[in-house]
Amino acid sequence: MSNPYRVISASITEVIQESPLIRTLKLLPEEPIVFKTGQFVELSIPNIGEGPFTPSSSHYISDRMDITIMKTGFVTDYVHRAQVGDTVGLRGPYGSHYPLEKFDGKDVLILGGGCGLAPLRSLFLTLLHDVDRYKSITFFAGAKSPQDCIYKDQVSGWRQFPTVRFVRSVDAVPEGQEWNEDVGLVTKLLANLDIDPKTNPAIVCGPPLMMKFGTLELLKNGFKESNIYLSMEKKMYCGFGQCRHCVMGPYYACKDGPVFTYESIKNEEGIWE
Amino acid sequence: MIVKADALFSFLTRCAKEELSPYSQVFFPLRPTTHPDTLVLSDNPDLGTLEIDSYRPVDPVKLLLYSVRERVYPEIRNVPERLIVGVKACDLRAVEVLDRAMINDDFTDPSYAAWRKATTLVSCDCTATAPTCHCTLVDGKPYAESGFDANLSRLGDEFLLTATTEKGKAFVQALQDFTSLAAATRESKIEVTKNREQMIQQVDRQNADLKRSRDYTAMRKVKEQPWEIESKECVGCGACTHICPTCYCLILNDESQGKRFVKVRSYDSCQWNGYARVAGGGTPRPKMTERFRNRYLCKFDYMPSNFDRLGCTGCGRCTDACPAKIDFRSAVQMILKAGTLEQTR
Ligand SMILES: Cc1cc2nc3c(=O)[nH]c(=O)nc-3n(C[C@H](O)[C@H](O)[C@H](O)COP(=O)(O)OP(=O)(O)OC[C@H]3O[C@@H](n4cnc5c(N)ncnc54)[C@H](O)[C@@H]3O)c2cc1C
Ligand code: SF4
Ligand code: SF4
Numbered sequence: 171m172s173n174p175y176r177v178i179s180a181s182i183t184e185v186i187q188e189s190p191l192i193r194t195l196k197l198l199p200e201e202p203i204v205f206k207t208g209q210f211v212e213l214s215i216p217n218i219g220e221g222p223f224t225p226s227s228s229h230y231i232s233d234r235m236d237i238t239i240m241k242t243g244f245v246t247d248y249v250h251r252a253q254v255g256d257t258v259g260l261r262g263p264y265g266s267h268y269p270l271e272k273f274d275g276k277d278v279l280i281l282g283g284g285c286g287l288a289p290l291r292s293l294f295l296t297l298l299h300d301v302d303r304y305k306s307i308t309f310f311a312g313a314k315s316p317q318d319c320i321y322k323d324q325v326s327g328w329r330q331f332p333t334v335r336f337v338r339s340v341d342a343v344p345e346g347q348e349w350n351e352d353v354g355l356v357t358k359l360l361a362n363l364d365i366d367p368k369t370n371p372a373i374v375c376g377p378p379l380m381m382k383f384g385t386l387e388l389l390k391n392g393f394k395e396s397n398i399y400l401s402m403e404k405k406m407y408c409g410f411g412q413c414r415h416c417v418m419g420p421y422y423a424c425k426d427g428p429v430f431t432y433e434s435i436k437n438e439e440g441i442w443e
Numbered sequence: 444m445i446v447k448a449d450a451l452f453s454f455l456t457r458c459a460k461e462e463l464s465p466y467s468q469v470f471f472p473l474r475p476t477t478h479p480d481t482l483v484l485s486d487n488p489d490l491g492t493l494e495i496d497s498y499r500p501v502d503p504v505k506l507l508l509y510s511v512r513e514r515v516y517p518e519i520r521n522v523p524e525r526l527i528v529g530v531k532a533c534d535l536r537a538v539e540v541l542d543r544a545m546i547n548d549d550f551t552d553p554s555y556a557a558w559r560k561a562t563t564l565v566s567c568d569c570t571a572t573a574p575t576c577h578c579t580l581v582d583g584k585p586y587a588e589s590g591f592d593a594n595l596s597r598l599g600d601e602f603l604l605t606a607t608t609e610k611g612k613a614f615v616q617a618l619q620d621f622t623s624l625a626a627a628t629r630e631s632k633i634e635v636t637k638n639r640e641q642m643i644q645q646v647d648r649q650n651a652d653l654k655r656s657r658d659y660t661a662m663r664k665v666k667e668q669p670w671e672i673e674s675k676e677c678v679g680c681g682a683c684t685h686i687c688p689t690c691y692c693l694i695l696n697d698e699s700q701g702k703r704f705v706k707v708r709s710y711d712s713c714q715w716n717g718y719a720r721v722a723g724g725g726t727p728r729p730k731m732t733e734r735f736r737n738r739y740l741c742k743f744d745y746m747p748s749n750f751d752r753l754g755c756t757g758c759g760r761c762t763d764a765c766p767a768k769i770d771f772r773s774a775v776q777m778i779l780k781a782g783t784l785e786q787t788r
Contacts, residue, residue: 174550175516175695177704216699221722244723259697259704378725404727405719407695410550414692414712415719417741420748423548440727 174410177214177259178203180235182252188223188320189313192285193250194226194238199260202232205219206267207296208401208429212409213237214259215252219245222406222424224289225263228296235260238288238320251435264409266429268373268399269291277365278306279372281384283312285358286376289401289428293373294328301331308335308365312356312380315340316349354381357387367392375401382442395433402427402441444604444615445631450622451595451602455528459622465617466563467523470507472500478563484527495529496570496597499758503688504534508558509541511685515695516706518553525558526614528565528595533578533756535566535590535686543750544652554708563610566591567602568635569642575759577650578770582657583757585642596635603631653776659743661782667732669781673774674735676767681712683761683771684738689746689754692718713737739778 184196203211207229214220227236241250252258278297282290290309297307309328313319319338328336339352339359352359357380372393374384381400388398404416404423416423418438421430435441458469472482475491482500484507485491504527513519545555568586569576578585586637587594592611595602604624606615618624684690693708711718714734720726728734746754762771 173516173518173553175553175706177516177699177706179702179704214697214699214704216701216704220695220697240722246722257702259699288543377723403721403723406559407693407708407711412544412550412552412691412693413695413708414741415711417745420745443725443727 174342174408174412175261177261180258180260182254182258183234188238188322189318191242191318192238192240192320194236194320195249195252195258196343197235197237197258197260197417199233199235203260203263204232204237205263207270207292208267209263209265210289210409210424210428211235211237211260211262211264213239213249214261215245215248216257216259216287218248220259220261221245222264222409224292224401224428226288226291228292228299230296230299238285239283239289253435262409263423268428268429272369273297274303277370278307279363279370280307280309280371280376281356281360281367281376281388282310283376283380284314284318286374286380286394286401287311290373290375291321298328298334300419301333304333306333306335306365307331308363309337310356310359311336311338312376313338313340315342315344316343316347337433355383357384360384360387360391363391368394369397371397371399373399378403378442387433395436396431398432399433400430400435402430402435404428444606445598445625445627446595446602446604446618446622448597448600448602452493454618454621455493457524459486459488459752462779463617465524465613465620466526468525470525470527471495472497472529475737488523492643493529495567495595498569498571498573498576499531499533499760500529500761501686501760503686503758503760504538504564505541505691506531506689508562509536509545509552509555509691510558512707512709513554515552515554516704519557521625522557522561523574525562526565527562530566531569531758532584532587533576533758534577534688535564535587536583536752537758538564538754539590540689540746540750540752540754541691543585543752563592563614564590565593565595565611565614567595568639570597570638572642572646572649573759573763574649575762575772576646576757577653577759578757579643579646580650580653580655580772581753581755581757584639585646586639596638598631598634598638601626601631603635650772653772654779656775656779659747659779660779661786662740662743664785665778666785669778670732670736671692673769673777674732675742676769677714677731677735678767679714679716679731679734680766681714682764682766684712684714685710686760686764688756688758688760689742713741714746739775743775 179201180197186194226238406416408414411425473485484502545552567586593606698705742754
């Protein structure tokens with residue numbers, strides 16, 4: 171069996187500073203990395219450390235990869251100092267993916283905030299690849315403030331698709347920043363949803379509190395537990411079920427997840443922490 | 444087969460001193476001259492007296508198959524042929540758990556697999572107990588029934604030797620090249636059975652005030668207070684998890700130089716505060732009580748559901764290692780009792 175820790179070297183071809191704390195690295199791996207949207211990789215800064223990150227690019231592209239990373243601590247601080255031409259390591263892909271076949275012919279709802287938008291953009295771009303397979307795609311994206319919004323340069327392009335609804339909401343608009351879209355917690359957008367909650371899927375990713383309240387709100391709206399897909403963020407080292415850090419009862423967030431239905435994990439402890 | 448104790452010990456000693464060469468490394472339980480109250484796993488016969496029967500040494504076999512720190516990428520190669528003699532049944536059960544955790548359908552830890560492949564495990568029936576031994580409380584026995592390459596059972600100044608695998612047969616052959624072995628007699632087998640029965644009773648006797656349990660499902664439901672009582676003295680040092688033969692949680696470090704990627708794993712402990720901390724500082728188990736509880740649930744709930752095996756072998760090492768003098772056996776009993784009380788309430 172091949173070494174599960176195998177590292178593929180990749181070089182940074184472009185850095186997009188999406189917001190003060192979030193940047194997207196455009197990577198060129200030495201060999202293609204085939205993944206399914208929702209899966210994650212371990213990205214390492216040589217001799218510094220590594221962490222789990224989800225590609226934010228479509229899974230139809232395997233010879234290049236975008237990864238969108240928020241600066242939150244030790245390793246990500248180095249990620250934010252990296253420059254075009256630098257080498258990083260990639261391991262993976264690991265974990266479960268979004269079950270696209272279940273979204274066929276549906277009104278797909280995507281709900282996310284902060285850096286949770288990274289895996290969701292991968293899903294979104296993957297869905298756009300065969301946009302006609304889905305009845306509609308609604309993407310509710312949240313950010314703290316206008317300057318924290320990411321993927322700014324792509325939004326208008328996404329809004330061209332007739333069956334796509336891309337709505338942004340910011341928690342607040344600080345003085346001096348300009349904004350003419352929604353204001354308020356992103357979960358508030360669910361109030362004026364016009365898709366049938368009983369039969370359609372909702373995919374949620376974001377900070378723990380947003381995931382929690384987003385899920386509760388969806389349930390209140392009538393979405394089925396088995397149709398709510400969550401991307402769980404747990405501490406993990408290995409990525410494939412060895413290191414045990416991400417154990418949630420009988421499940422491993424890395425191997426059985428990161429994509430879970432709410433139904434499958436609702437009884438486990440500490441899922442929102 | 445029957446082998447004389449003297450001959451076996453001199454075989455092991457000479458292998459260890461590299462005067463004989465079937466194995467590059469030989470480890471055995473030994474009573475150090477400087478610390479005569481403990482048994483350690485050693486490869487240096489000069490440090491004390493070989494004592495391969497008695498009871499389990501301080502060091503679990505885990506330490507030799509799954510090192511405290513080891514490179515996993517690129518994988519290690521050419522590990523030396525290694526013989527471990529005097530492995531106890533509890534440690535073999537632990538190896539069974541590690542095997543399932545490390546070599547399975549999803550992945551193989553390359554370094555563990557390399558050591559495992561290069562190692563011959565020769566077990567030996569226990570002839571004594573450490574005060575904390577409690578294998579029979581957790582469905583174990585003080586002698587091995589499976590998982591070994593060869594097994595030894597002490598009979599006075601001889602050992603009854605059985606080999607089950609190719610590696611075990613190679614061990615017997617190496618021994619035979621060194622000394623003559625006699626055929627096993629019916630009497631010797633009967634005596635081994637009798638000794639084993641007696642050892643079961645001895646372990647049972649020293650835990651007579653504890654109840655055996657087969658159902659640990661209630662543990663998860665026990666409220667916070669009983670856990671708080673049991674964990675009151677815990678300082679969260681992690682000694683219990685490091686010494687536990689089935690604990691294998693790891694930290695992965697990146698020690699790459701430029702494009703030469705290197706990944707090294709080392710032991711972590713779920714008793715440490717940073718263990719499950721995610722970016723931003725959140726952790727599912729901020730309180731010591733919660734981390735303490737996690738170890739118990741891991742042994743009796745999570746590992747059984749992952750590997751179909753209890754995570755506790757009853758070796759008692761965690762109790763010996765604990766600076767707060769927390770007796771794992773009694774803590775488990777108190778928690779189970781609280782669970783039963785809650786259920787009947
Ligand atoms: C499945 C999954 C997908 C994710 N996808 C994304 C994504 O697409 N984008 C994104 O921005 N984030 C993503 N995250 C979160 C991301 O992994 C973390 O933000 C990142 O690992 C934080 O690393 P840090 O070292 O900067 O943070 P810190 O807060 O410094 O550290 C996080 C943890 O790592 C430990 N740690 C820190 N330094 C070291 C070291 N040198 N050696 C060992 N341990 C250390 C800390 O103790 C802490 O437990 C994802 C997480 C998961 C689980
Ligand atoms: S939990 Fe304690 S008694 Fe059980 S196997 Fe681990 S160290 Fe031994
Ligand atoms: S050895 Fe004792 S004090 Fe240390 S973490 Fe384990 S139970 Fe707590």
